[in-house]
Amino acid sequence: MKWTLSQLRKFSDEVIEFDGELELDDLTDRRDIVSVDSTKVNGGIVVRSDQFHVQMNIDSIITMLDSRTSEEIQVPVSVESMEIFDETVEETDDLDENVHPVIHTLDLEPVIRELIIVNLPNAYTESEELAAGGKDWMVIEEDDYLREDEEKVDPRLEKLKALLDSDEEKED
Structure with a gap:
């Protein structure tokens, strides 16, 4: 041309x-x-x-x-x-x-x-499948991450959580 x-x-x-x-x-x-x-x-x-x-x-x-x-x-x-x-x-x-x-x-x-x-795209895939993970990492759903994050309690605040739980039981 x-x-x-x-x-x-x-x-x-x-x-x-x-x-x-x-x-x-x-x-x-x-x-x-x-x-x-x-x-x-x-x-x-x-x-x-x-x-x-x-x-x-x-x-x-x-x-x-x-x-x-x-x-x-x-x-x-x-x-x-x-x-x-x-x-x-x-x-x-x-x-x-x-x-x-x-x-x-x-x-x-x-x-x-x-x-x-x-x-040209920097990265391109035809695979619909998410990568399962690799060395020292894995793919998880956002809901699972949020649930896991809520379940974790800082050890320094463990006593306060126990007080909160006991107050909730008294109200019931």
Whole structure:
């Protein structure tokens, strides 16, 4: 998904439609990402003097490791974005995150790669089952925790609890 600026200028103030697939081998160095199965990108480019406005729809399927079971699972990622490529700005300029400097060629691949990475979940699972526990910890329901917390009495307050219990028995 790469065009020279001279190719794009031929279509000034027209929408240049594009639709294609992109092969992304090494998406990121995250260990939970196994592979990028397919990435489909479509949208349009509008040429305006020194700016190129690109509206993109990205649909990708990423094979990741399940956060709980470590099995390989398919994670769909869908992103819509409006990006502006500008010839008059430089990399050192303080830019909006959707404005990119461009010289000679408009290459969408780095931007597509970045958009997918930013929209990937940090943890993803298809398992409905809660983890039972691990070394020195276990999962319990909130009600059980509250009941357990109520049953615990500070040893320093044990005598006061006995007085409270005895007062309740006198009232009955």
